Amino acid sequence: xxxxxxxxxxxxxxxxxxxxxxxxxxxxxxxxxxxxxxxxxxxxxxxxxxxxxxxxxxxxxxxxxxxxxxxxxxxxxxxxxxxxxxxxxxxxxxxxxxxxxxxxxxxxxxxxxxxxxxxxxxxxxxxxxxxxxxxxxxxxxxxxxxxxxxxxxxxxxxxxxxxxxxxxxxxxxxxxxxxxxxxxxxxxxxxxxxxxxxxxxxxxxxxxxxxxxxxxxxxxxxxxxxxxxxxxxxxxxxxxxxxxxxxxxxxxxxxxxxxxxxxxxxxxxxxxxxxxxxxxxxxxxxxxxxxxxxxxxxxxxxxxxxxxxxxxxxxxxxxxxxxxxxxxxxxxxxxxxxxxxxxxxxxxxxxxxxxxxxxxxxxxxxxxxxxxxxxxxxxxxxxxxxxxxxxxxxxxxxxxxxxxxxxxxxxxxxxxxxxxxxxxxxxxxxxxxxxx
Amino acid sequence: xxxxxxxxxxxxxxxxxxxxxxxxxxxxxxxxxxxxxxxxxxxxxxxxxxxxxxxxxxxxxxxxxxxxxxxxxxxxxxxxxxxxxxxxxxxxxxxxxxxxxxxxxxxxxxxxxxxxxxxxxxxxxxxxxxxxxxxxxxxxxxxxxxxxxxxxxxxxxxxxxxxxxxxxxxxxxxxxxxxxxxxxxxxxxxxxxxxxxxxxxxxxxxxxxxxxxxxxxxxxxxxxxxxxxxxxxxxxxxxxxxxxxxxxxxxxxxxxxxxxxxxxxxxxxxxxxxxxxxxxxxxxxxxxxxxxxxxxxxxxxxxxxxxxx
Numbered sequence: 001x002x003x004x005x006x007x008x009x010x011x012x013x014x015x016x017x018x019x020x021x022x023x024x025x026x027x028x029x030x031x032x033x034x035x036x037x038x039x040x041x042x043x044x045x046x047x048x049x050x051x052x053x054x055x056x057x058x059x060x061x062x063x064x065x066x067x068x069x070x071x072x073x074x075x076x077x078x079x080x081x082x083x084x085x086x087x088x089x090x091x092x093x094x095x096x097x098x099x100x101x102x103x104x105x106x107x108x109x110x111x112x113x114x115x116x117x118x119x120x121x122x123x124x125x126x127x128x129x130x131x132x133x134x135x136x137x138x139x140x141x142x143x144x145x146x147x148x149x150x151x152x153x154x155x156x157x158x159x160x161x162x163x164x165x166x167x168x169x170x171x172x173x174x175x176x177x178x179x180x181x182x183x184x185x186x187x188x189x190x191x192x193x194x195x196x197x198x199x200x201x202x203x204x205x206x207x208x209x210x211x212x213x214x215x216x217x218x219x220x221x222x223x224x225x226x227x228x229x230x231x232x233x234x235x236x237x238x239x240x241x242x243x244x245x246x247x248x249x250x251x252x253x254x255x256x257x258x259x260x261x262x263x264x265x266x267x268x269x270x271x272x273x274x275x276x277x278x279x280x281x282x283x284x285x286x287x288x289x290x291x292x293x294x295x296x297x298x299x300x301x302x303x304x305x306x307x308x309x310x311x312x313x314x315x316x317x318x319x320x321x322x323x324x325x326x327x328x329x330x331x332x333x334x335x336x337x338x339x340x341x342x343x344x345x346x347x348x349x350x351x352x353x354x355x356x357x358x359x360x361x362x363x364x365x366x367x368x369x370x371x372x373x374x375x376x377x378x379x380x381x382x383x384x385x386x387x388x389x390x391x392x393x394x395x396x397x398x399x400x401x402x403x404x405x406x407x408x409x410x411x412x413x414x415x416x417x418x419x420x421x422x423x424x425x426x427x428x429x430x431x432x433x434x435x436x
Numbered sequence: 437x438x439x440x441x442x443x444x445x446x447x448x449x450x451x452x453x454x455x456x457x458x459x460x461x462x463x464x465x466x467x468x469x470x471x472x473x474x475x476x477x478x479x480x481x482x483x484x485x486x487x488x489x490x491x492x493x494x495x496x497x498x499x500x501x502x503x504x505x506x507x508x509x510x511x512x513x514x515x516x517x518x519x520x521x522x523x524x525x526x527x528x529x530x531x532x533x534x535x536x537x538x539x540x541x542x543x544x545x546x547x548x549x550x551x552x553x554x555x556x557x558x559x560x561x562x563x564x565x566x567x568x569x570x571x572x573x574x575x576x577x578x579x580x581x582x583x584x585x586x587x588x589x590x591x592x593x594x595x596x597x598x599x600x601x602x603x604x605x606x607x608x609x610x611x612x613x614x615x616x617x618x619x620x621x622x623x624x625x626x627x628x629x630x631x632x633x634x635x636x637x638x639x640x641x642x643x644x645x646x647x648x649x650x651x652x653x654x655x656x657x658x659x660x661x662x663x664x665x666x667x668x669x670x671x672x673x674x675x676x677x678x679x680x681x682x683x684x685x686x687x688x689x690x691x692x693x694x695x696x697x698x699x700x701x702x703x704x705x706x707x708x709x710x711x712x713x714x715x716x717x718x719x720x721x722x723x724x725x726x727x728x729x730x731x732x733x734x735x736x737x738x739x740x741x742x743x744x745x
Contacts, residue, residue, distance in 0.1 A: 003534055006530065006533050006534055007534075010530055013526075014519075014521070014522075017521065206517075209517035209518070209519075209520065210513070210515040210516055210517035211516070211517035211518060211519060212517075213481075213486065213513040213515065213516065213517075214511070214512075214513060214516055214517070214531065214575075214578070215534070216484075216486045217484040217485075217486055217506065217509070217511035217513070218506060218531070218534045218535050219534060220503075419481070419486065419487070
């Protein structure tokens with residue numbers, strides 16, 4: 001045991017001495033925070049107040065646009081037409097962010113130009129299009145029909161088809177929650193792949209520089225494997241803890257300083273447009289809701305760590321096997337491809353699980369150790385209905401038992417393959433090495 | 437100290453070692469000789485429990501060799517490596533701790549050996565900064581750091597310059613004096629003659645010879661004599677006539693020569709001396725023993741001839 005600890009300590013020291021590892025520890029979470037910041041900034045720009053100038057030379061709109069003025073928009077009408085330069089540089093119009101030109105033949109040519117100083121976000125564009133279209137609709141109904149606007153809209157209204165899951169008619173298991181699980185599952189896969197490759201490179205380096213024979217005269221191959229897997233695993237978990245800490249601190253600071261009113265007004269809650277026919281959703285900021293409200297961090301983190309350990313031991317043993325058995329570095333790279341495909345398959349299975357949650361295939365994928373870390377994180381994010389939580393523990397059990405079997409086999413391959421050099425690695429050779 | 441008894445090893449049904457037995461005594465240097473591919477490295481790996489034999493066993497002080505005995509062994513493989521990014525001190529400390537030394541003892545030993553080899557300045561250098569010869573020295577120190585009773589060294593002199601070969605040779609003799617036992621596998625036959633007490637010669641996985649270096653040379657001697665004299669070479673040659681065969685001549689200047697010759701027609705050393713004593717001034721006469729290299733080559737060739745027949 002003492003020797004395993006010594007080997008693990010050396011691996012940890014090597015990781016901490018590695019510049020890439022240290023940079024990744026800081027830059028990784030900063031990158032994640034950067035992405036979160038980008039999304040939140042987008043939400044912030046959605047919240048901005050936009051002054052809109054409507055150039056209606058023929059007074060087609062009769063200085064009216066919406067019955068209820070939206071919070072984030074204000075409209076001013078002028079009955080002249082400004083060219084682009086005038087709007088861009090004339091001091092009189094600098095207070096306006098957007099200009100909508102309503103031409104006199106709009107009823108027939110259906111052409112509207114919106115000029116902007118700063119590109120408006122999707123939601124603002126949608127809002128403006130919606131309001132202009134409805135106003136034009138009113139005008140056309142008045143001019144060309146004897147119907148009331150309400151009646152016209154009732155006739156015009158298209159049918160709404162609603163697709164409901166018979167087991168989840170209220171759509172409680174929303175895909176938003178699934179995506180939270182997907183993010184956690186992807187993090188597991190990312191870390192497993194990154195540190196699995198670290199194991200492979202570490203074993204391959206010891207083989208290629210021939211230190212391995214010196215080590216094997218003192219420790220058993222299984223001790224060497226165990227020390228390496230433990231050391232690299234500890235480095236991975238440490239990296240993850242630092243990531244979690246920095247990301248949590250960053251999110252907390254975001255909420256405290258840069259986005260203090262993150263849960264107010266149009267930021268998170270849906271923005272509704274009051275119309276004659278009721279409410280219509282214009283904008284939804286799912287992302288803020290997802291980051292700050294949907295994730296049950298405590299619950300997710302516990303199982304994240306457990307599935308991470310299981311997944312790391314399971315996939316890590318594959319990487320160790322390849323590292324120990326490769327004759328040359330390029331030779332071993334070929335065997336990395338199937339594992340990379342399996343890992344890619346795991347991510348795909350997560351995608352499948354989000355959109356096909358109730359299928360038999362998805363049930364199986366939840367228990368297969370290759371895909372269970374991803375699938376179970378998605379199911380965990382959605383929550384388990386009563387009496388089905390056992391699935392989580394069965395999947396965890398299957399993963400750990402499979403990991404132990406794989407570690408045992410990796411130990412055999414490790415023992416047989418470590419002192420083989422410059423051979424051509426064949427699958428049959430690997431199978432033979434697992435037998436003795 | 438170590439007894440290797442009837443070791444057999446097969447790789448994919450091919451015999452690599454066939455019934456190999458020998459023993460290593462306390463305070464002895466044993467040369468494990470053989471051409472490339474003879475099975476020496478496999479044998480050393482078996483003794484170190486890196487791989488397991490298919491038949492036979494290894495004894496340590498009369499008991500079956502077990503894992504705990506590994507701490508009594510210092511193994512220097514032929515293709516040895518070091519962690520390139522570690523410093524000399526950390527590398528030594530790591531290997532010493534793996535071989536059972538406490539942190540304090542390991543640091544004391546590191547200090548002792550760095551002083552002894554006069555390389556204290558390398559302590560904080562990374563391995564990748566060292567030359568090949570410097571790295572070889574570090575590897576040697578890592579092997580002896582835990583003061584093992586037995587050293588197993590595969591080609592310990594390879595990669596060293598003559599000065600460092602002498603340094604390592606002296607160190608090995610000093611360890612022998614202190615009672616350590618050493619197995620050396622080497623192709624350097626000069627060093628075998630100089631430092632080995634006994635040798636075991638294996639080829640194609642079979643043991644061909646075992647014995648004391650001097651005895652083996654004696655057993656393989658070819659009735660060859662070296663006579664050194666001052667005088668006329670032509671006169672010396674004429675005096676020999678057909679009773680002796682000159683194998684080689686060496687001229688040293690000032691009419692001084694050394695001649696290697698074999699007896700013919702049942703002649704003996706006395707006859708030789710009587711024949712030439714009136715013609716030249718004899719300064720030295722000695723029986724020439726074959727070098728270990730000669731013994732090595734002859735034995736391997738004899739095995740080839742036998743197997744061809």
